Amino acid sequence: MDTIQQFDQIVYSSSGCYGECPILDFSLERNGQFLFQGEGYTESLGFFKGKLTSNQTNFIFNKFRKADILNIDKDYSVGHTDDQSITTTYIINGKIVKTIHDYGMAGPSELVWAYIPISNAYNQSNLDSIPEDDPYYPKLSYFTFHKDSLILSLEKSESFYLWTELKNSTKVDTTFDSKYELEFRFNYTYWGPDPNENRQHKLKIKSIETDGRLFKFYFENDETITYDLGYNFIDRNFEENNFRKPKDWEL
Structure with missing residues (x-):
């Protein structure tokens, strides 16, 4: 059974590194609606909403499908310091079914490949700015x-x-x-x-x-x-x- 097709929402976050790694959050729903926060070293800084096309949305979800999310580990880590942490959370019917923490992109190749389109998706659509404090969300x-x-x-x-x-x-x-x-x-x-x-x-x-x-x-x-x-x-x-x-x- 292709369980990834049941996912209603994927949330991708990157937390920065010792340097200028992008610090961002991107929540994508099956209908293409997304919420985005550019927190540091992204082309757009602040909070935004937008919508991807069905083709763009399906491409991202299919990338994660190929990573077989529900059957891989929850934690991956490289053996050195100062690298970037990436976390992805997967939601079905309004419930978190899995979160994967990946320090230094040590996960399976299919998972790492899926990071690329979702981390850049905010550049593929018009961004509508939304209030930064509605609701309040702390920096870093x-x-x-x-x-x-x-x-x-x-x-x-x-x-x-x-x-x-x-x-x-x-x-x-x-x-x-x-x-x-x-x-x-x-x-x-x-x-x-x-x-x-x-x-x-x-x-x-x-x-x-x-x-x-x-x-x-x-x-x-x-x-x-x-x-x-x-x-x-x-x-x-x-x-x-x-x-x-x-x-x-x-x-």
Whole structure:
């Protein structure tokens, strides 16, 4: 069975390196709609939306089909430092079915070949700029859920997927019992000055609380925004044992 054809969405993220590797996020749906963030060393910087043609979309999905995504490993790594991390997340029916972390493009050749068209796809369509803080998304950082003394640290592509879901959610005015704090983990595979220093947040973030479905953003000017996903992001995509004790460098 050609399971890759069932994928509804692929999220590709690259985290930079010691140098000028592109730092970007690209979420592509089966209908060709995409969301893109150029974070550093890309031709376009900022947040954008666009749409690929059916031929362009099918070409990208077929490239990943040839990599046999569901039957390969989740982690690949080269033996040297200072290289780029690439993560790809695959979604079926609104659920993450797999995320692959590839440090230094050590994965199978078919997987590495699939990176090329998706990482350049934002140049194949007209880009429509979208607000940078709707919802708020940190520069050079990933989302991490905290529950008591445990953490659930998302990969870069998983963080951007959560952002795309928040982007498509409903803003509500409701109260809820918070179960998690949502914080930020810095992109430790990138060193150097901020490659997108002109991007400025309109509001400074104070904290984020969530029960997995409702996400309440607190800002330093006392403004708050609550987003309703309509489902529990953690319960749908992760297991209880995905939470772990943080490592020393994560404290």
